[in-house]
Amino acid sequence: MKDVATQPIVWPTEQAPVPHRNVWQAMGRGLRGRCPRCGEGKLFRAFLKTADHCTHCGQDFTGHRADDLPAYLVIVIVGHIVVPIALSVETNFAPAVALQLAIYLPITLLSSLLLLQPVKGAVVGLQWAFRMHGFDEAHPEKI
Numbered sequence: 150m151k152d153v154a155t156q157p158i159v160w161p162t163e164q165a166p167v168p169h170r171n172v173w174q175a176m177g178r179g180l181r182g183r184c185p186r187c188g189e190g191k192l193f194r195a196f197l198k199t200a201d202h203c204t205h206c207g208q209d210f211t212g213h214r215a216d217d218l219p220a221y222l223v224i225v226i227v228g229h230i231v232v233p234i235a236l237s238v239e240t241n242f243a244p245a246v247a248l249q250l251a252i253y254l255p256i257t258l259l260s261s262l263l264l265l266q267p268v269k270g271a272v273v274g275l276q277w278a279f280r281m282h283g284f285d286e287a288h289p290e291k292i
């Protein structure tokens with residue numbers, strides 16, 4: 150078994166101040182599927198697959214760790230829209246269950262699929278702006 154914790158990671162103490170990254174701008178660019186750094190290159194090479202790097206500025210995207218956060222956020226967003234509507238319609242009109250399912254299930258599925266890529270892009274933009282995970286150039290393993 151390989152022991153991965155033999156050498157502790159030592160962060161350098163003397164380093165130049167890092168330039169500020171605008172969080173909202175980076176998230177907005179990611180939301181539109183663009184590179185959080187330059188806003189020009191494409192962030193995705195497939196529906197939910199991020200590109201390896203930006204085609205415009207060369208920013209490396211392989212260090213992002215969006216994992217399941219975009220899916221959780223989409224569930225929260227869609228749930229907070231569809232559930233109150235469903236409860237309101239059921240309380241006030243009480244239509245047939247089959248009719249409600251024929252309306253709510255496609256709306257839920259479609260809105261989830263439409264939101265998933267933009268939300269993942271925003272999460273990657275957030276990680277880039279906060280220099281999280283692989284987006285920190287000052288990490289000892291990248292120097």
Ligand SMILES: [Zn+2]
Nearest residue numbers: 184187203206
């Ligand atoms: Zn770029």
